[in-house]
Amino acid sequence: MAYLLKRAHVVDPQVGLDDVRDVLIDGEKVAAVAESLDAPEGAEVIDASGKYLVPGLVDMHVHFRDPGFEYKETIETGARAATHGGFTDVATMPNTDPVTDNGAEVRYQIDRSRHAGLCHVRPIGALTVGEKGQTLAEIGDMVMEGAVAFSDDGHGVQSAGMMRTCMEYVSQFDKVVSAHCEVESLTTHGVINEGRASTRLGMFGWPALGEELEIYRDIELCRMTGCALHIAHISTEKGLELVRAAKAEGLPVTCEVTPHHLFLSEEDITDAYDTNLKMNPPLRTAADAAALVEGILDGSIDCVVTDHAPHAPHEKDCEWEIAFFGIVGLETSLPLMLTNLVLPGKMSWSRLVEVMAVNPRRCLRLPEVRVEAGSTADLTLIDPAAEVTVTEDWLQSRSKNSAWLGATLAGAACDVFVAGRHTLTDGVVTPVRRVLR
Amino acid sequence: MEQPQLKAQIMDEQAMSRALTRIAHEIIERNEGADGVALVGIVRRGAALAPMLADEIAKIEGTRPPVGSLDVSFYRDDVSRRIAPVEFGTDIKFDVDGRDIVLVDDVLYTGRTIRAALDALIDLGRPKTVQLAVMVDRGHRELPIRADYVGKNVPSSHEEDVRVSIRPYDESNSVEIWTRPVA
Amino acid sequence: MLSVKHLIDTTSLTADDITQILDTARSFSEVNKRAIKKVPALRGRTIVNLFLEPSTRTKSSFELAEKRLSADSLSMGGATSSVVKGESLADTIETIDAMNVDMFICRARLAGTPQKITEHTDAIVINAGDGKHQHPTQAMLDLYTIRENFGHLDGLKVAIVGDLSHSRVCGSLVPALKTMGADVTLVGPPTFQVDDPDYYGVPQTADLDAVIPEMDVVYMLRVQLERMEGAAIPSRREYNRLWGLDMARVNRMKPEAIICHPGPMNRGMEINADVADCARSRILDQVNAGVLTRMAEMYLLLGGENNGVSA
Numbered sequence: 051m052a053y054l055l056k057r058a059h060v061v062d063p064q065v066g067l068d069d070v071r072d073v074l075i076d077g078e079k080v081a082a083v084a085e086s087l088d089a090p091e092g093a094e095v096i097d098a099s100g101k102y103l104v105p106g107l108v109d110m111h112v113h114f115r116d117p118g119f120e121y122k123e124t125i126e127t128g129a130r131a132a133t134h135g136g137f138t139d140v141a142t143m144p145n146t147d148p149v150t151d152n153g154a155e156v157r158y159q160i161d162r163s164r165h166a167g168l169c170h171v172r173p174i175g176a177l178t179v180g181e182k183g184q185t186l187a188e189i190g191d192m193v194m195e196g197a198v199a200f201s202d203d204g205h206g207v208q209s210a211g212m213m214r215t216c217m218e219y220v221s222q223f224d225k226v227v228s229a230h231c232e233v234e235s236l237t238t239h240g241v242i243n244e245g246r247a248s249t250r251l252g253m254f255g256w257p258a259l260g261e262e263l264e265i266y267r268d269i270e271l272c273r274m275t276g277c278a279l280h281i282a283h284i285s286t287e288k289g290l291e292l293v294r295a296a297k298a299e300g301l302p303v304t305c306e307v308t309p310h311h312l313f314l315s316e317e318d319i320t321d322a323y324d325t326n327l328k329m330n331p332p333l334r335t336a337a338d339a340a341a342l343v344e345g346i347l348d349g350s351i352d353c354v355v356t357d358h359a360p361h362a363p364h365e366k367d368c369e370w371e372i373a374f375f376g377i378v379g380l381e382t383s384l385p386l387m388l389t390n391l392v393l394p395g396k397m398s399w400s401r402l403v404e405v406m407a408v409n410p411r412r413c414l415r416l417p418e419v420r421v422e423a424g425s426t427a428d429l430t431l432i433d434p435a436a437e438v439t440v441t442e443d444w445l446q447s448r449s450k451n452s453a454w455l456g457a458t459l460a461g462a463a464c465d466v467f468v469a470g471r472h473t474l475t476d477g478v479v480t481p482v483r484r485v486l487r
Numbered sequence: 488m489e490q491p492q493l494k495a496q497i498m499d500e501q502a503m504s505r506a507l508t509r510i511a512h513e514i515i516e517r518n519e520g521a522d523g524v525a526l527v528g529i530v531r532r533g534a535a536l537a538p539m540l541a542d543e544i545a546k547i548e549g550t551r552p553p554v555g556s557l558d559v560s561f562y563r564d565d566v567s568r569r570i571a572p573v574e575f576g577t578d579i580k581f582d583v584d585g586r587d588i589v590l591v592d593d594v595l596y597t598g599r600t601i602r603a604a605l606d607a608l609i610d611l612g613r614p615k616t617v618q619l620a621v622m623v624d625r626g627h628r629e630l631p632i633r634a635d636y637v638g639k640n641v642p643s644s645h646e647e648d649v650r651v652s653i654r655p656y657d658e659s660n661s662v663e664i665w666t667r668p669v670a
Numbered sequence: 671m672l673s674v675k676h677l678i679d680t681t682s683l684t685a686d687d688i689t690q691i692l693d694t695a696r697s698f699s700e701v702n703k704r705a706i707k708k709v710p711a712l713r714g715r716t717i718v719n720l721f722l723e724p725s726t727r728t729k730s731s732f733e734l735a736e737k738r739l740s741a742d743s744l745s746m747g748g749a750t751s752s753v754v755k756g757e758s759l760a761d762t763i764e765t766i767d768a769m770n771v772d773m774f775i776c777r778a779r780l781a782g783t784p785q786k787i788t789e790h791t792d793a794i795v796i797n798a799g800d801g802k803h804q805h806p807t808q809a810m811l812d813l814y815t816i817r818e819n820f821g822h823l824d825g826l827k828v829a830i831v832g833d834l835s836h837s838r839v840c841g842s843l844v845p846a847l848k849t850m851g852a853d854v855t856l857v858g859p860p861t862f863q864v865d866d867p868d869y870y871g872v873p874q875t876a877d878l879d880a881v882i883p884e885m886d887v888v889y890m891l892r893v894q895l896e897r898m899e900g901a902a903i904p905s906r907r908e909y910n911r912l913w914g915l916d917m918a919r920v921n922r923m924k925p926e927a928i929i930c931h932p933g934p935m936n937r938g939m940e941i942n943a944d945v946a947d948c949a950r951s952r953i954l955d956q957v958n959a960g961v962l963t964r965m966a967e968m969y970l971l972l973g974g975e976n977n978g979v980s981a
Contacts, residue, residue, distance in 0.1 A: 244865050245865050245866045246865075246866045246868075246869050248865045248866070249864050249865045249866040249867075249869045249870075250866075250869055251781055251782065251803060252781045252800070252801055252802040252803025252804060252838060252841050253781045253801065253802060253803070254802075255865050321678070321679065321681075321782070321785055322785060322789075323781070323782030323785055323786065364758055367758070367760055368758055368759055368760070368786075369759060369778070369780035369781070369782055369783050369786060370780070370781060370782045371780045371781060371782075371801065372780060558697065558700075560697070560711075561697075561698075561701065561709035561710070561711040561739075561969070562709060562710055562711070563711075576696075576697050576700055577700050578700075606710060607709075610704065610706040610708065610709070611704060611706070612705075
């Protein structure tokens with residue numbers, strides 16, 4: 051199948067393109083990019099005028115709950131949500147049940163995602179068996195089955211010695227360790243940022259230091275082992291300063307931030323105790339959020355990720371202290387970035403492409419995707435004029451625990467191509483029941 | 488909103504004073520003296536009238552019957568949130584058991600305040616009799632209650648307010664009819 | 671009329687609200703001295719006492735207050751977050767709500783539970799203590815006790831001493847005292863101090879001896895032994911020596927200063943037995959004030975709904 055996208059505003063900093071082009075997709079590849087192209091016979095012509103065509107978006111931090119918690123999300127429903135949100139690739143965290151800590155579990159996820167026929171699902175393997183922080187997992191086996199990175203996300207490796215072992219072992223492969231930074235002895239019972247919010251609402255605090263101390267530790271382990279380090283869901287100004295300093299020294303350190311840590315703060319948590327604002331790490335201060343926005347604009351933060359964490363209604367519609375951590379995010383990530391940063395002119399389109407497509411691919415050691423002839427046709431077409439209202443019905447994820455229910459956002463993905471297959475058509479998910487390569 | 492308008496003054500200070508004197512006589516006559524009689528004024532203006540009435544009885548009988556005040560806020564069936572300030576609350580220092588209690592109020596209207604007052608009084612003990620003295624009876628009863636002693640019967644409509652003014656809460660002692668503000 | 675529909679926290683109460691509650695409680699003090707300690711103010715109203723965490727004092731205080739207002743009440747309990755184990759709060763509330771109740775009194779282990787209840791019922795909710803968050807009816811009885819003693823609240827110097835960070839009593843008493851114009855000082859071991867005293871806008875110190883001579887009220891908090899996680903203090907003995915109220919400290923208080931404690935007391939830990947029973951102690955007054963102020967709160971929130979013509 052061939053598609054000709056007419057008059058698309060192509061943004062791809064990798065090829066220095068930020069202009070209106072016609073783009074021809076033929077088979078799995080981009081066939082041609084030119085100022086004007088004629089449609090070959092049989093090609094579907096899509097009027098892309100006023101829309102932005104970018105390399106397919108990548109979310110390198112999601113939880114698809116499959117296997118083990120399919121009532122929250124499956125690989126298929128998660129892939130639908132990803133596609134609806136404009137993504138061509140997602141990297142899934144290993145805290146499934148059983149934990150994705152061996153090659154067979156990695157293979158299972160890849161196979162399931164191929165059957166889903168939507169986006170590429172890139173499994174992240176556990177660092178330790180069962181994410182228990184005690185025994186090294188079969189990392190080499192997982193690399194050979196297709197794992198793209200390694201993490202004990204959800205906990206963090208508590209023992210510095212064990213983390214050193216993990217990073218030393220991973221350093222032999224060209225893979226990154228994604229670190230959930232949390233010193234649990236400092237965050238025991240913590241359910242909300244320690245300080246004003248914990249005092250105001252009367253709950254145990256989760257102090258910023260609990261995160262920052264482990265960021266510091268892992269940066270030093272990176273220096274010691276040479277293993278590439280990626281700091282997951284960074285949430286504080288101090289943590290970001292540590293990453294900045296490490297980068298300035300030339301250490302192989304990258305980091306990511308979620309839209310909720312950029313655009314929400316502890317001040318948004320009112321005495322209504324809205325559990326869709328309960329995250330790990332918690333929403334921090336407004337000053338932290340402002341510093342993170344600065345970091346995503348100035349290049350200190352490499353990627354935007356969602357930490358997409360589906361939970362069933364009964365796990366969220368309850369008292370704050372017993373509610374589960376996390377929110378779904380795949381479908382609101384791009385609209386939030388557009389609404390809050392790109393459309394108001396604070397962030398350029400090319401910077402958006404870097405943090406949502408180029409950099410995550412680089413972190414995950416995936417092949418580059420460019421809007422140029424010969425590249426794999428993993429592409430996202432964005433309609434900045436689209437207006438979306440976040441409702442339970444609109445969300446394609448099996449779970450509806452969004453912090454933005456009821457919000458109206460400006461700009462959204464309208465079409466997605468994955469290896470040349472049209473998986474999102476005019477905002478509607480269109481699964482291709484053929485196995486993706 | 489239209490302001491309330493004064494329609495008529497129906498009792499002045501002198502008229503009220505004469506009415507109290509007459510009621511004092513009637514109380515003494517009915518109870519064959521004032522021994523065993525106690526006056527209980529309903530907060531607030533009934534509680535202001537009760538000592539005045541006691542003074543009148545004292546002038547005639549030489550002894551002044553004990554006087555108390557009764558706050559019926561917690562007994563109303565139309566609970567108003569207008570609770571009497573604490574300094575006007577229930578204050579009955581004598582034992583009501585076995586006494587002839589004369590409840591005193593300014594205006595008798597639907598009868599609901601008196602119903603509440605009876606409940607409140609009975610929670611305090613077991614009076615021998617309970618009688619009712621009011622300065623104005625304006626009719627429109629909703630309960631089978633009538634006054635034993637009435638200063639003046641004032642036929643009025645629901646659209647009117649009957650205002651009894653009593654020092655020190657008000658500037659003068661008088662009874663006036665006002666038209667209600669129309670929304 | 672109060673400015674709030676529910677009584678969830680003291681942060682939402684205005685000075686006028688608090689004054690109304692205290693004045694109304696004072697009116698009820700007359701009722702409570704009579705042989706028949708009962709008025710029909712809430713006759714026919716149904717109140718559910720939902721105690722999701724064990725409580726003896728608060729629960730019995732509410733039950734007595736309900737009886738004295740002639741309300742029909744029903745007490746339900748359970749150690750977990752739901753009455754029937756495994757049932758969610760929403761299910762519990764909607765089930766009870768289906769029986770047409772007028773008011774929930776809620777005690778819960780988890781912060782925010784009373785607020786969550788308001789989302790599942792039209793009934794009025796009174797917070798009888800939620801986790802570490804607030805305990806507004808305790809604050810009202812404390813203010814009543816203090817006001818009865820001094821005749822006013824503004825300008826009083828109040829030290830709240832002890833396990834501040836685990837204390838819902840502190841969480842609601844500090845804002846209420848501030849609203850009424852009192853000066854509050856928080857005193858406790860650094861491991862028991864609140865995360866952000868600036869939220870309350872009050873000073874916080876570990877040095878009890880330094881503040882004791884200046885205070886009008888010394889309010890000793892119960893050390894929540896059941897809430898302590900890890901060793902935040904080395905021992906009962908050391909706690910008593912550094913932050914316990916003993917006679918030596920009492921003798922350094924202002925002549926007219928008083929002592930309060932929300933109970934139940936750990937005698938010999940935060941307060942010594944002779945201090946608890948001394949002339950300055952207002953601890954039993956607080957218990958009596960609990961019934962009065964709870965009657966006032968229920969009366970003011972539930973009382974005046976079917977306004978008719980008076981007189």
